[in-house]
Amino acid sequence: MPRSLRKEAEAAIREVNWIPNWAINRILGMVEVRPDWCISRQRSWGVPITVFYCENCKEPKADQEIFNHVADLMESTEVDVWFTEPVEKLLPANVKCSHCGSAKFKKERDILDVWFDSGVSHAAVAEKRLWWPADLYLEGSDQHRGWFQTSLLTSVATRKKAPFKTVLTHGFVNDDAGKKMSKSKGNVTSPMDVMKVHGAEILRLWVVLEDYRNDVSFSKESIERVSESYRKIRNTIRFILANLYDFDPDKDRTPDTAFGDLDKWALSRSAKAFERIGKAFDLYEFHTVYHQLVNLCTVDLSSVYFDILKDRLYTAPKHSIERRASQTALWLIGDALIRAMAPIMSFTSEEAWSYLPGGKPRNESVFFVDFPVGEKGLKKYQDDNLENRFETIWQIRTVVLKSLEEARNVKKIGHPREAKVTLTMDNNSAEVLGSTKEKPSRLFLVSELEIKPGVEIIAEIEKSTGEKCARCWVFSKDVGKNKEHPDLCKRCQEAIK
Ligand SMILES: [Zn+2]
Ligand SMILES: [Zn+2]
Known part of the structure; x- marks a missing residue:
């Protein structure tokens, strides 16, 4: 190879973004020692x-x-x-x-040489029909010797530049023991067979989860784990859509000032997840996308936000500002979440998008709307201060939930709503808990809550002395006092007025 072409190729390699980054040394080394190319x-x-x-x-x-x-x-x-x-x-x-x-x-x-044919596809395809240089070349790591290099050399020789901005290489899929799949060994799993059982969404989600930068092992367990995560994400979306059944964003959307602290917390957590997901996509770090999606859906949304929200959504007066505000938060989160997962869970997203209020008339398909980055990713709702305060509140909640569980185990109470909780805690924790406008008993889903000063967080559980409200299941001393609705608590009496 002429000295100048080799030198120019090396310079062009340094202008390209190589993913993973060790790939640059691999291709530099190969170009440095390669013999002439007989075409x-x-x-x-x-x-x-x-x-x-x-x-x-x-x-x-x-x-x-x-x-x-x-x-x-x-x-x-x-x-x-x-x-x-x-x-x-x-x-x-x-x-x-x-x-x-x-x-x-x-x-x-x-x-x-057929490698010459494929090596000039950047001119025949990208330049002639699309655009040049290509944004991304994507192939297995064997192509540093093959296609990536032949494309580079023909391009540098004729156009003085690499034909691609970014080159991504991935490892190969091996069997569950890490052995190469081969027909003769009979250890091949066909993607088509996986799709027949689990569907394309779950296979794509599996690909996203695995670290493609190295060889990955395919196992039944790993795909089943991903199926479980898929179900959780799907259930999160279902909860959102189900609770927006009577919500029309044009009429019912509340201003930001109506959000309670819990709504603000959920919006902030979601906004941060969407920002991380956007960055991870930009960096081709797909496993981060997976973990962010799963964490947001299972931890922040399902087991915390939704768990507490259920009470409000089911029992607050239908048109009350607090219910509409929570629905607005759900709608904003759902809108961004469906967009964020669309590149991976395409069919699920498209289906969910068609059910999202205000989704269909605005845009026929989720693939015609923007990815949730910046303001579309709810950036303005990010609030570190609020999240820090809730960090303390969730620590207290963990203690309460654990004590409730123990009380249930010894049959002291049946449902957590039967509980009266006496919480001992340090001044700092009490201050944080008092600083939120949310009612602590409702954050912990118990009927009565009393706070006492102390050194560490301890929750004592007793059976509430009130009666069970037939509508919201909260135990209250108000139940039985109203002649018209003797089976309802005061809050529910108000709600059905
Ligand atoms: Zn002649
Ligand atoms: Zn009630």
């Missing part, structure tokens, strides 16, 4: 080398005009024309040998 092959058929030779003096005849003439001929007739037609039909009229003046030529019989 002709002796085969009976392939992409022809459209060069002619003078029959008289053997002088080659090869110039742009002749190349274009043959190329036009191929395009207007068929690709085989080089092999089926005689020389006279392939040459422009009146061509003479520039050396001896003869008009008799023969054609080159060698064909191009």
Whole structure:
């Protein structure tokens, strides 16, 4: 290889974003030591080398005009024309040998190396039909020796630049013991078979979870784990959609000032997850996308926000500002969540999008709307201060939930709603808990809560002395006091007015 092409190729390699980043050393090393590339092959058929030779003096005849003439001929007739037609039909009229003046030529019989064919696809496909340079070349790590390199060399030689901005390489999928899949060993799992059992969504989610930068092992357990995560994400979306059944964003959406602290917390957590998901997609760190999606759905939303919200959504007056505010938060989160998961869980997202209020008339498909980054990713709701305060509140909640569980185990109470909790805690924790406008007993889903000063957080559980409200199941001393609704608590009496 000419010294200058090798040097130019090395310079071009340094301009490209290589993922994973060790790949740059791999391809630099290969280009440095590679031998010359013989681009002709002796085969009976392939992409022809459209060069002619003078029959008289053997002088080659090869110039742009002749190349274009043959190329036009191929395009207007068929690709085989080089092999089926005689020389006279392939040459422009009146061509003479520039050396001896003869008009008799023969054609080159060698064909191009197939690696040359694929190596110039950046010109034939990207440049001619799409755009050049390509945003991304993506293949297995064997292509540092193959396609990535042949594309680079043809491009640097003819265009002085790499034909791609980013090159991503991935490992291979092995069996559950980390062994290469091969037909003779019988350890091959076909993606089609996985899709038949689990569907394409789950297979895609599995690919996203695995760290593609190295070889990955495929096992039944790993795909089942992913199925479980998929179900959790799907259930999160279902909860959101189910609780928006009577919500019309055009009429019912509340201003941001209506959000309770819990709504604000959920919006902040979601906004941060969407920001991380956007960044992870930009960096091709797909496993981060997976973990962010699963964590947001299972931990922050399902087991905390939704768990506490259920009471409000089911029992607060239908048109109350607190219920509408929570629905607004759910709608905002759902809207961004469906967009965020669309590249991976495409069918699920598209289906969910069609059920999201205000989703369908605005845009027919989730794939026609923007990805949730920046303001569309709820960025303005990010609130570190609030999240820090809730960090303390959730620590207290963990203690309460654990004590409730223990009280249930010894049959002191049945449902947590039967509980009266006496919470001992330090001043700092009490201050944080008091600083939120949310009612602590409702954050912990118990009927009564009393706070006492102390050193550490301890929750004592007793059975509530009130009666069970038939509507919200909270135990209250108000139940039985109203003649009209003797089975309801005060809050529920208000709610149904
Ligand atoms: Zn000649
Ligand atoms: Zn009630």
